[in-house]
Amino acid sequence: MPAAAQTNRTDPTQASVNTPPFGADDLLWMELKAGDVQLTDTMNVYSSRSGVFVPLGEFARLLDLAIGVFPAQRRAEGWVLAPDRQLTVDLNSRTATLPGRRITFTADQAAIYADDLYVRLDLLEQLLPVRLRADTAAQFMELTATEPLPFQQREARARRLAQAGMRPDDAAGVRVATPYRLFSPPAFDVNVGGQLTRDGVNQASRYDIRAAGDLLWAGFEGYVGSNDDGDISDVRVMLSRKDPRGHALGALGGTRAGLGDVFTPSMPIGAAGFGGRGVFYTSAPLENVDLATPLNLRGELALGEEVELYVNEVLQAAQTSPVQGRYEFLDVPLAFGLNTIRLVFYGSQGQTREVVRRINFGAGQVEAGQFRLRLGAVEQGLTVFDVGERSLANSTGEARLVAMAEYGVSSALTLAAGVARFTPEGSEARSVGMLGLRASIGPIAAQLDAARDDVGGQGATLGLAARPFGVSILGRHSEYSGGFIDETRQLGVSSQAALDRASDLRLDGQVGLPGGSGVPVSLNLRRLERVNGERVVNGELRASAPVGRFYASSSVALEDERGGAVSRQRWLGASDVATLVSSRLQLRGGVSYELSPDARLETAYATADWQVSDTNALRFGVIKALGPQGETSLQASNLWRAPRFDLAVNASYETEAQEWRIGLQLGFGLSFDPFDRRYHVTRPGPAAGGAVAVNAWIDENGDGLRQPDEPGVGGIVAETPSGPVTTDADGQALAVGLGDSASARVRLDPGNVDDPFLVAGAPVREFVPRPGGLAVIDYPMQRSAEVELTGRLRRADGSTRALAAMGVELVPENGGAPIAGRSDHAGVIFFEDVRPGVYTVRLDPEQARTLNIRMVTPVQVRVPATGGFVRAGAVEVTFDQEAAR
Known part of the structure; x- marks a missing residue:
């Protein structure tokens, strides 16, 4: 220079x-x-x-x-x-x-x-x-x-998009249709396990099989599980349809509907959600919950799996074994506003997977003039195929009918009404009706519901929520009379005396630490008073946060019961810590203890997970139960992750009883490949959620359809909710276990493709995942070109000179997003990765308008199918001074 x-x-x-x-x-x-x-x-x-x-x-x-x-x-x-x-x-x-x-x-x-x-x-x-x-x-x-x-x-x-978990181009995600079909080859998950013991008494052989796919233009889900003797004990089936846009049943609308083994919706006051054989329907948003309706999370849980529930990164609950092949978390505590729900699943050998959902928790308001409906009708506790022993509480077969409706009066006020017919546990059948209001009063969300049943009971509940200074505050209070039974405030249990009143307070926020970091903290308090004079107070304070190389979770809980035959108060606590010693070794440990009235340790555990290789993992653990009947359990397991199955060997030894157990567990999946039209044995997961297949190829004729002689493109990374997958030499990849959320996104990254001149369309694809459902993403790629234009300013005398910093766009004739460029100091405008086709050249509309410049003559650019370098000539502009004035 x-x-x-x-x-x-x-x-x-x-x-x-x-x-x-x-x-x-x-x-x-x-x-x-x-x-x-x-x-x-x-x-x-x-x-x-x-x-x-x-x-x-x-x-x-x-x-x-x-x-x-x-x-x-x-x-x-x-x-x-x-x-x-x-x-x-x-x-x-x-x-x-x-x-x-x-x-x-x-x-x-x-x-x-x-x-x-x-x-x-x-x-x-x-x-x-x-x-x-x-x-x-x-x-x-x-x-x-x-x-x-x-x-x-x-x-x-x-940056704001990134903080919200999005990228700037996320809004441009292309929707992939996943229509329901008359029939699709189902996906399967199979778990088989057996156990040998020293005395031969507690030997067991168990299995569970899950299937999911399309049937009769709906999504089919089936489950068969055995008891420890290998006999079938549970069978579940369901046909359902889901559409977050509100067309689940076509002209009848709806966001989700189902037939078979389903759950009824929960009322804000009165009848709680309950399982049985029947039907359900809702037109409410799939990821929204109001102040008075509890969030109940249910899903599939395989043999040997454990699951932890994190809400806004605070550990809230855990389940260590499946019930009828499911996990269930009732009345999940949420913060006012947007919540991140994270379910972390641990296999018996230390393998992990995560499911993330985002739930908006608010006043439950409906847009003005809009109507929402939730319906459910089941035979309580019964399944479509009544086999084995009934394990659900209240498996009476009594009818449970629930209907809830909401109407948006204005942007700040919603009316709600509901009716139900149900049989509470240990009580007679009853009908209940309720009316409610949902409103926004400045920064405060309010919800008021009143109900009355046909046996003389009545109740009312008021909920308020706000978020001052970044702290979520939720308060609810309910009053009852006449023996009114409110299942929603007793976690589905109503065999005890009826409630007289109930109060809840929930606080969620962050406690600042030196250095600018914060610790998420959650406080939950509940006070119940019964008509027989009993009073129950429960409280829990939880916190989870990274501390250096450690991730720590701790909780303190209060249990206070007064009146009747029981009068006690206990303070309990638990602490857990996890850390990565290296990229392949993780240590976890924790203790549970009683703080009062007797300060003592109750249990302690420690585990070490060693990822020996990409296909082999070891776990060692020790669990110590303290107290007068203390017991020490030593555990070891080995997991072999083959490309098409998981095989695990588990061993445990009880030191005091001198009992040993050895178990063997095999897990695999069967997934139908849409490309070669046959089943493949895969690792577990294809029936647990949606799947996506990527088909990438060089579209030599530009028709968007793959011809037999068009080669595939390998090396494209598809980032999916279940982890990344990479296309093979044929340009194909399959990802399974994508969950059952309202929507899922896949981002395609061709950065590893050897040919730098290959370009494709939008990188983000969005679809609605469902168990056994398969979304096929066609990813045609074409050879791109490098296009050179020159920006010139025409003077009044007709001569021209180079014009720097001039914004120019190439607009595809066949539609699509314009390609933007800007001239350098010499007026040269260089465009990379331009797909074959015809383009119209236009000035940057905003710059042309604000600077009052216009093109002298139209310019068109033709990029051949073979790509390469295209020198497209000059773009001449002139300033319009009169227009500027």
Whole structure:
């Protein structure tokens, strides 16, 4: 690059209005950066004894400011950041005007040169909200904004998206249709286990089989489980349809509907959700919960698996064994607003998987004029195929009918009504009706519900929630009379005396620590008073946070019961810590204890998980039960993860009883491959959630359909909710176990593809996952081109010159997003990864409007199917000064 020269200088004090205070030999090409953002690698800058001069027009275009330069009139006009902040720079009067300011400058501070208005740095800092530092030796200029500039505002929006778990291009995700079919080959999960013991008494052989797919234009889910003797003890089946857009049943609407072994919806007061054979329907959003309706999480849990529930990164509960092949968490504590629910599943040999959901917990308001309905009808506790022993409480077969309706009166008020017919445990059948209001009162969400049954009982509940200073506060209070039974406030248990009143308080927030980090903390308090005088108070404080290399969770709980035959108070606690010693070795340990009335340790455990290789893992553990009947259990297991199955050997030894057990467990899946139309044995998971198949190929004829002779593209990484998968040499990949949430996203990354000229469409695909459902993502790729255009400014005399920082877009004729480019200091505009096709060239609409420039003649670019380098000619523009005025 040319260096600054020291010849042909003009004394600034003697300079005429037509002579700039620099010459052609003073040209420098400078890189312009704002922090870590490179605005341009080359900008024409002149450096002389008078100072450093920047082209105002090019500089404004780089910052996306609406300022145009009119060389013939020796002036610049426009506005800075907002239309009411008008800027005018007039070289004839040597004045610049801004709202409320008039700046006078000298001839050696600004000059017209090469069809731009060059401004010295000290004057430029007065005109624009910037500070500039120029290093002429390094040919580098650093910009510091004193107000957020347009490019910084875009970056801030991108950061907000990232903090919300999204990326800037997430909104452009392409929806992949997953219609229900008459029949689809189902996916299967199979778990088989056996156990040998020293005395031969507690030997066991168990299995469970899950199947999921499409049947009769609905999603089918089936489960068969055995007891320890290998006899079938549980069978469940369900047909369901799901659509978060509200068309689950076509013209009948709905977000989810089901037939078979289902659960009824829960009322805000009165009947709780209950399982049985029957039907259900809802048109409510799938990921929304209101203040008075408990969140009950249920799902599939395989043999030998354990599951932990985290709410906003705080450990809330755990389940160590399946019940009828399921896990169940009732009345999950939520914070007011958006909650992140994380279910962490642990296999018996230390393998882990996660399911993440985001639940919006609020007042339950409905948009004005909108109507929502929730219905359920079951035979309590019975299954479609009544086999084995009934293990559900209240398996009476009594009918349970629930209907809930909500209507949005306005943006701040919703009406609710509901009726139910149910039989509480240990009581007679009853009918109940309720009315309610949901409202927003400033920053406070409120919910009021009143109910009455046909046996003389009545009740009312009020819930309030707010989030002051970043702390979620939820309070609920209920009053009852006449023996009203509210199952929702007793976690589904109502065999005890009826409630007289109930109160709940829940706080969720973060406690700040030195260094700026915070610890998520959750506090739950509940007080129940019964008609027989009994009073129960339960409280729990939980916290979970990383501490150095450790992740620690701790809780303190209060159990206080007064009245009747029982009067006791206990303070309990538990602490757990996990840490990675290395990338392949994890240690976990914990204790549970009683703080009062007798301070003592109750249990302690420690485990070590060693990932010996990618296919082999070891677990060693010890569990110590303390107290008068203490017991120590030593455990060891080995997991072999083959490409098509998991095989585990488990051993345990009870030191005091001198009992040993040895178990063997095999788990595998069967998944139908849509590409070769046959089943493949896979590792476990295909029936537990949705699946996605990626089909990537070089679309040589551009028709979007893969022909037999079109080659696949290997090495494309598909980031899925269950982890990344990579396409093989045929361009195909399959990911299973994607969960059953309202939606799932897959991001396709071709960064590992060897051919840099291959390009594809949108990287993000969105679909609705469901167990056994398969979404096929076609990913046609084409050879791209490198396109070169030249930006030229046509002068009034018909001559042209290169125009820097000019925004240009290539608009595909067949539709699609425009491709943006910007000219460099020499006016060259370079586009990479341009797909084959015909493109219309247009100016950046915002820049053209604000600077009042227009193209002289239309320009079209043709990119051949073979790609390569395309030199597409010049884009000539002219400034429209009259339009600017």
